[in-house]
Amino acid sequence: MNLPQALIRHRTLVIEGPDGISRSGLIAGLTHHGFLIQHLADRLHHVDPTRPHRELLASPGRVALDGSIIHELVYGPLRRGHSRVTWIQALDFAESVAERDGALIHLTAPGHVARPAPTDFAEAADAYARAMRTLAQHVPVVTLDTGDLGHPPRSSAPARCELGRNKQQLTVRW
Template sequence: MIANLDWAGSYDTIVFEGCDGAGKTTLAEATAQNINASLIHSTLTPPGTDLVTTYHCLLQRAGRLVFDRCFLSELVYGPLYRGHTRLTYQNMDTLVRHVVARNGIFVHVTAPAGVIRQRLAARGEQHLPDLDEIKLVCGRYDELFRAVRTMAKVLLITTDHPDEDT
């Protein structure tokens, strides 16, 4: 599944984003090792966390950084699962520009919904979403990355052949 990572050495900050189960962690780990970067795995933060400050602080770290998920996921998962997001699109704009200023790129990681569901099942996820829910999440990421592309470089990586069972 590991894609060609030759492109990664040109960047100081790489943000992997996409639906749970798309392959972000695998790619982020391989990329961080390949370019000798610090790997930052962003997990769900507690309610009340100031996400703008949190990510600004992370983006101020010295050296090369590879994010396994970052602030963009809040704009997808927050509205879907909590009914609101803790970031505004203005916050997103500010954080995207911070990544760009660090010679950064965003990597939109995706896979067919059926493949994502199989991966989530294989790792024993407690909440196994149905195909429609996965397609909804993937669609929200597609919409979000259309906006990000107006401000930053975005690389699309599909981690499985699109003609596989979906």
């Protein structure tokens, strides 16, 4: 897998997207480029939900976090009617990622997922899109369509990067 330069130029990546989207190809590619992959449990710290994330962001080297407090920000309201993470905590987390030369990787899928998702996929995808638009004001966001992951570019040209309205949000498609 050839990862776009938009990903490997960062020192910190946070992989986010609706449940059911396969991350294995992306994670394998990031490992190949020297990223330490940390998969964070869905269980949040009972007093400070951002604590494990701050500890990981304090570690040296290249790190990619698979899952984070943004997952709770999206799925908390969908599953329980409220999130255990506040927007202030999420924005603080986004700024911490940006300070560590990082970006959020927003995974999208072309209308379907590889395995059944426990929550309505379309509803979760919309919630992620809204959250990423807000967080893009504090940290670079790279949107990756997983339908294209694992496939080589369709031409010999480098990956085409499309900038959205917000200069911090980048969409990568081959």
